[in-house]
Amino acid sequence: MANIEVGGKSYETDEEGYLVDLASWNEDVGKYIAGIENVEMSDQHWEVINFLRDYYNEFQIAPAVRVLTKAIGKKLGADKGNSQYLYELFPYGPAKQACKIAGLPKPTGCV
Amino acid sequence: MAGPDPKAPALREYFPAIPALQPGAMAGAKSYVANDKIQESLGFPGQLAESWQDTHDAVIAKMGDLLGKQRAFKVYMDACVHCGACTDKCHYFIGTNDPKNMPVARQDLMRSVYRRYFTLPGKLFPKLVGARDLTSEVLDEWYTYYNQCSECRRCSVFCPYGIDTAEITMAGREMLDSVGYGQKYSNEIIAKVHKIGNNLGLPGPALTNTLEGLEEDVKEDTGIDVRYPLDVQGAEVLFVTPSADFFAEPHIESLIGYGKVFHAAGISWTLSTKASEAGNFGMFIGNYDQLRKIALRVREAALELGVKRIVVGECGHAWRVAYSFWNTLTGIGAGADDPFAIQLQSQLDHRYKQPMHICELTWDLIGQGAISFDKEANDHRIITFHDSCNVARGSRMGDSPGGQFEIPRNIIRAVANHYVEMAPGTTHEQTFCCGGGGGLLTDDLLDLRIKGALPRMETLQQVVDSHGVNFMATICAICKAQFTKVVPYYGFKMSMIGGVHQLVSTAIRLGDK
Numbered sequence: 301m302a303n304i305e306v307g308g309k310s311y312e313t314d315e316e317g318y319l320v321d322l323a324s325w326n327e328d329v330g331k332y333i334a335g336i337e338n339v340e341m342s343d344q345h346w347e348v349i350n351f352l353r354d355y356y357n358e359f360q361i362a363p364a365v366r367v368l369t370k371a372i373g374k375k376l377g378a379d380k381g382n383s384q385y386l387y388e389l390f391p392y393g394p395a396k397q398a399c400k401i402a403g404l405p406k407p408t409g410c411v
Numbered sequence: 412m413a414g415p416d417p418k419a420p421a422l423r424e425y426f427p428a429i430p431a432l433q434p435g436a437m438a439g440a441k442s443y444v445a446n447d448k449i450q451e452s453l454g455f456p457g458q459l460a461e462s463w464q465d466t467h468d469a470v471i472a473k474m475g476d477l478l479g480k481q482r483a484f485k486v487y488m489d490a491c492v493h494c495g496a497c498t499d500k501c502h503y504f505i506g507t508n509d510p511k512n513m514p515v516a517r518q519d520l521m522r523s524v525y526r527r528y529f530t531l532p533g534k535l536f537p538k539l540v541g542a543r544d545l546t547s548e549v550l551d552e553w554y555t556y557y558n559q560c561s562e563c564r565r566c567s568v569f570c571p572y573g574i575d576t577a578e579i580t581m582a583g584r585e586m587l588d589s590v591g592y593g594q595k596y597s598n599e600i601i602a603k604v605h606k607i608g609n610n611l612g613l614p615g616p617a618l619t620n621t622l623e624g625l626e627e628d629v630k631e632d633t634g635i636d637v638r639y640p641l642d643v644q645g646a647e648v649l650f651v652t653p654s655a656d657f658f659a660e661p662h663i664e665s666l667i668g669y670g671k672v673f674h675a676a677g678i679s680w681t682l683s684t685k686a687s688e689a690g691n692f693g694m695f696i697g698n699y700d701q702l703r704k705i706a707l708r709v710r711e712a713a714l715e716l717g718v719k720r721i722v723v724g725e726c727g728h729a730w731r732v733a734y735s736f737w738n739t740l741t742g743i744g745a746g747a748d749d750p751f752a753i754q755l756q757s758q759l760d761h762r763y764k765q766p767m768h769i770c771e772l773t774w775d776l777i778g779q780g781a782i783s784f785d786k787e788a789n790d791h792r793i794i795t796f797h798d799s800c801n802v803a804r805g806s807r808m809g810d811s812p813g814g815q816f817e818i819p820r821n822i823i824r825a826v827a828n829h830y831v832e833m834a835p836g837t838t839h840e841q842t843f844c845c846g847g848g849g850g851l852l853t854d855d856l857l858d859l860r861i862k863g864a865l866p867r868m869e870t871l872q873q874v875v876d877s878h879g880v881n882f883m884a885t886i887c888a889i890c891k892a893q894f895t896k897v898v899p900y901y902g903f904k905m906s907m908i909g910g911v912h913q914l915v916s917t918a919i920r921l922g923d924k
Contacts, residue, residue, distance in 0.1 A: 315443045315595070315855070316443070316854060316855065358616075359614065359616055359617035359620060360612075360614050360617070361611070361612055361613050361614060361617045363617075363621075364621050364624075364657060364658045364659070364663065365658070365659060365660045365663075366621075366624070366625075366628075366660065366663050367620070367621060367624055370624065370628070383660055393896070395658075395659070396854070405612075407611060407612075407658065408596070408599060408600050408603060408610060408611060408612060409600055409603075409609070409610030409611040409612075409653070409654055409655055409658075409690070409888075410610065410653055410654075410655040410659070410662075410690060410726075410852060410888035410889045410891075410892050411611065411655045411658055411659040411662075411892050
């Protein structure tokens with residue numbers, strides 16, 4: 301377990317840097333974690349992060365990569381609806397790295 | 412990720428070559444330890460006892476218990492003659508050069524302690540026979556190096572005595588768990604299976620949402636209404652597949668393919684929320700109770716849904732558990748004799764193999780002419796096949812020896828025109844592990860995973876150079892996830908990794924065509 305300090309407040313993360321209490325997440329925390337991951341947040345990044353958080357609120361799990369690419373494609377155009385676009389935004393992998401920045405738990409298993 | 416970016420080792424010019432030793436090279440690669448919450452949810456102690464003596468005594472007692480219960484483990488502790496045949500057969504040793512990743516050395520981490528406490532010479536003259544006391548440093552060493560073995564069993568193929576390091580690793584992990592020293596990755600996943608139903612933690616509504624999305628996609632692609640049914644009472648087939656198939660790329664492409672096969676053959680099938688996981692990490696941690704508890708979810712689902720057949724998707728270790736252990740664990744296949752197992756036995760249709768691998772099902776249908784293909788649809792692919800260790804060395808398919816090698820290859824040749832084998836000695840029963848099996852597919856071991864993939868990457872490079880291979884098919888969710896993660900470090904595209912039923916999906920004829 302570790303802690304990160306954002307805006308004078310302390311947030312608990314696990315060994316791998318995932319936020320422990322996802323309700324405590326806010327955009328500043330997201331930006332801070334993105335900084336640790338060397339990801340510079342743009343509007344395109346936030347589109348993905350917001351979709352992930354909405355989906356998680358409804359289903360208690362991050363969306364499948366395919367669900368994510370489809371949703372992004374619908375919203376931003378077919379040329380963005382593919383995993384290559386997502387890997388450009390989140391080089392360590394859209395599922396894990398984007399979840400971490402969104403304050404969601406890490407997808408586990410054979411993924 | 413924190414720390415320096417991991418890098419792939421250079422491909423070797425000549426191989427197999429015995430690596431120059433680098434003692435302690437991987438001593439620092441220690442997978443995260445499970446916290447007390449995870450441990451306790453599986454019935455293990457939350458953490459190590461405060462007093463070392465208590466931990467020490469508990470480990471030795473557990474070792475005695477396992478030696479009494481598992482004859483193979485006892486024989487493996489006694490039988491090794493240090494001939495050295497196994498030394499350079501482990502992908503982790505080849506990739507890391509750490510001598511403790513030689514199979515014999517990995518075994519000796521435990522054998523030395525066994526000798527000290529369970530053999531007369533070791534009790535009397537420990538130094539003469541390589542026996543040593545169990546200390547907390549030894550226990551840490553066990554934790555580190557038993558979490559650097561993927562239980563792939565390649566070394567056992569070359570051992571003249573057939574010593575199976577995987578069994579020793581499993582025993583090691585079982586001893587560690589029993590004293591509160593478990594691995595986070597595996598144990599967190601097992602806890603999720605019990606709590607939510609699968610390794611991923613995918614709840615029912617998310618599963619429904621994902622499957623509905625797939626039906627839309629396939630309709631859009633093909634114009635045909637292929638169904639991906641969930642929890643359908645009275646379906647003929649219960650299909651059990653790794654939960655990664657619902658979530659990850661390229662896994663989901665094979666899921667699409669399974670559905671198309673059932674559709675084209677007109678077989679009624681269902682997935683199950685309760686049995687939404689074929690994987691069984693209980694085997695990885697060597698814990699029989701967990702192995703059984705996880706397997707029983709499949710039996711419960713089969714009984715509730717009233718299915719006649721149970722078919723397993725593309726998952727290496729799941730097929731080993733299904734093929735080799737489901738019978739006595741659950742009564743799927745003959746063996747178990749409790750009332751529920753007997754009920755299941757009478758429910759299942761024994762004209763079919765129980766359980767059956769999806770590759771067996773597809774190959775049978777091809778043989779009957781029940782499904783057909785436009786092979787040209789795969790003409791953009793030059794394909795090779797990576798045998799997954801638990802299928803290759805822990806199970807079988809079909810009716811003849813070696814079926815687990817031939818059936819997936821036969822399917823590929825039936826659905827595609829360009830197929831190439833990788834180098835002999837690195838396929839079939841001598842296949843190399845992908846480098847991420849056995850509970851090591853975790854980000855905190857990424858460096859080990861990249862290095863462990865080295866031998867497979869070398870043989871892949873050969874067929875890329877010689878034949879222009881651009882697709883490596885596998886039938887294991889771990890292989891797929893591991894390779895897509897590590898091949899870019901070796902200069903390959905992640906899109907060249909996929910499933911056998913992804914190829915089936917591309918070429919299968921649907922509807923009235």
